[in-house]
Amino acid sequence: MLVMLAVLSAASWWATRAPGAIDAETVVVYKSPTCHCCSKWVEHLRVAGFTVSVKNENAMNPLKTRLGVPADLASCHTALVHGYLIEGHVPAEDIRRLLAERPKAKGLAVPGMPIGSPGMEQGDRVDRYEVVLFSDDAPASVFATHGPAAP
DSSP: HHHHHHHHHHHHHHHHHHHTTTOTOEEEEEEOTTOOOHHHHHHHHEEEEEOOEEEOOOOSEEEEEEOOOGGOOOOSSSEEEEEEEEEEOOOOOHHHHHHHHHHSSSSEEEOOOOTTSTTBBBTTTTOOOOOOOOOOSOEEEEEEEEESSOO
C-alpha cells in the first residue's frame, strides 16, 4: 500500500513538472506577439517572483470573449492564474493579494492602458488608476487604487 502511494505521488509530481506542464501557480499570459508593453508586464511579473508562461496569440478578442473578459474591462493582454483571470496591467502586488484572499470573483482588471501601470511606464509620469475586481455574480468593485492621490 505504501509503495503504491509513493508511486502515485511520484507520478503526480512528475506530471506537473514534465516539459510543457503548467503549475497551478504559473501565470499564463496571452498576448500579441508584437506588443512591447505586454512583454514589459511579463517582465514585471517575473521580477516580482512569478513563474510566467507566455502564449503569443494573434486573435486576442475572440480569446477574451471565450474566457469571459467583460468588454468594458478589456486591455491588451489576458492572463490566467490559479483559476482567476487577470486583464491588463495589474500590478503583481494585487495579484498576490488576490491569491492570498481568494475572493469569490472571476478576476482582476486594469481597463485600458494607464500610464505608469506596470508595463506602461513613461518616465516619471504615473496616472491614477484602479484595479477592478469582477465576477459574473456581482457588480465590479475597486480592489486597489494606484498613482497619485486625487486632488
